Amino acid sequence: MRTLQHAISFKKYHGTGNDFLIIDAAEPVPDRGALAGKYCDRETGIDSPDGGRRGADGVLFLGLEDRFTPPRIVMTLVQPDGSVAAMCGNGARCTAAWGHDQIGADEFMIDTQAGTRHAQIEDETITIEMGEPAFDPSRVPLSTEYNGPLIEDDVEGLTVTAVNTGVPHAVAFVADVDDVDLTAVAPAVRHADVFPRGANVTLASPIDSDDPTAGFRQRTFERGVEGETRSCGTGAVAVVAAAKRTGRIETADPVTVTPPGGTLEIVVPDRGPATLAGPVAHEFDGELSVVVPGE
Numbered sequence: 137m138r139t140l141q142h143a144i145s146f147k148k149y150h151g152t153g154n155d156f157l158i159i160d161a162a163e164p165v166p167d168r169g170a171l172a173g174k175y176c177d178r179e180t181g182i183d184s185p186d187g188g189r190r191g192a193d194g195v196l197f198l199g200l201e202d203r204f205t206p207p208r209i210v211m212t213l214v215q216p217d218g219s220v221a222a223m224c225g226n227g228a229r230c231t232a233a234w235g236h237d238q239i240g241a242d243e244f245m246i247d248t249q250a251g252t253r254h255a256q257i258e259d260e261t262i263t264i265e266m267g268e269p270a271f272d273p274s275r276v277p278l279s280t281e282y283n284g285p286l287i288e289d290d291v292e293g294l295t296v297t298a299v300n301t302g303v304p305h306a307v308a309f310v311a312d313v314d315d316v317d318l319t320a321v322a323p324a325v326r327h328a329d330v331f332p333r334g335a336n337v338t339l340a341s342p343i344d345s346d347d348p349t350a351g352f353r354q355r356t357f358e359r360g361v362e363g364e365t366r367s368c369g370t371g372a373v374a375v376v377a378a379a380k381r382t383g384r385i386e387t388a389d390p391v392t393v394t395p396p397g398g399t400l401e402i403v404v405p406d407r408g409p410a411t412l413a414g415p416v417a418h419e420f421d422g423e424l425s426v427v428v429p430g431e
């Protein structure tokens with residue numbers, strides 16, 4: 137069979153350092169996983185024209201349907217290992233920014249595999265409705281020998297709380313997130329038998345140890361990236377949900393969460409959907425090449 141090289145356009149955005157290549161879902165890409173693996177690679181992937189980081193944390197394939205009010209965007213995140221994530225909080229914020237840049241709207245419904253999420257753009261802040269955090273073992277999910285929620289239990293030497301905020305997170309509260317060698321400790325937790333579909337591993341420590349309401353610092357080792365990212369939106373929501381569940385905080389007011397890439401504001405009400413809010417930046421545009429079957 138003959139093959140042809142085909143050039144497709146992409147745009148690059150980041151949400152507090154969690155960076156994505158964005159490709160229109162209508163583009164012919166026969167193997168999305170292979171494309172993500174190639175162009176997200178931090179050593180050999182997409183080069184930044186202004187000397188920024190090479191590669192990306194994933195590729196968002198977006199399908200805009202502007203006949204609806206508010207307009208809808210079907211979002212599919214393909215990660216560097218070729219897996220598809222059901223949800224991505226920062227990816228959803230970048231999706232809304234991309235939609236705004238395409239058609240000027242300030243409100244979208246974003247269809248993800250974890251459900252349809254409302255997105256609102258106000259000045260520099262993009263807020264995503266994130267669904268209700270789930271601790272139920274079947275929702276995280278946890279292995280069937282686990283009858284109840286996993287709250288502050290030992291998994292591979294780390295004391296974690298398991299919560300699904302669109303994707304599964306194992307959240308560990310520590311005194312100082314920077315004192316933990318995340319790359320060393322996370323893989324065993326991420327692949328532990330208790331998580332049949334794996335888990336993202338998220339560390340949290342208080343910004344002010346005397347005042348838990350001041351918020352949390354966050355670091356996340358992401359499934360699919362298989363490394364630490366500069367920000368993780370579902371992880372930030374998981375931190376606040378786990379902090380409430382373990383009695384560290386009680387508030388339904390916005391809580392500040394600071395991953396290495398910036399500042400996020402999270403609301404986890406006592407009941408109902410959480411929200412994730414923060415800034416997004418458009419980095420640059422370019423073209424990449426894919427091989428498609430010829431005639």
Ligand SMILES: N[C@@H](CCC[C@H](N)C(=O)O)C(=O)O
Pocket residue numbers: 154215221222223224225226227303304336358359360361365367368369370371
């Ligand atoms: N960075 C994302 C989460 C992406 C999905 C995750 N790596 C998984 O496979 O579960 C975010 O901002 O939420």
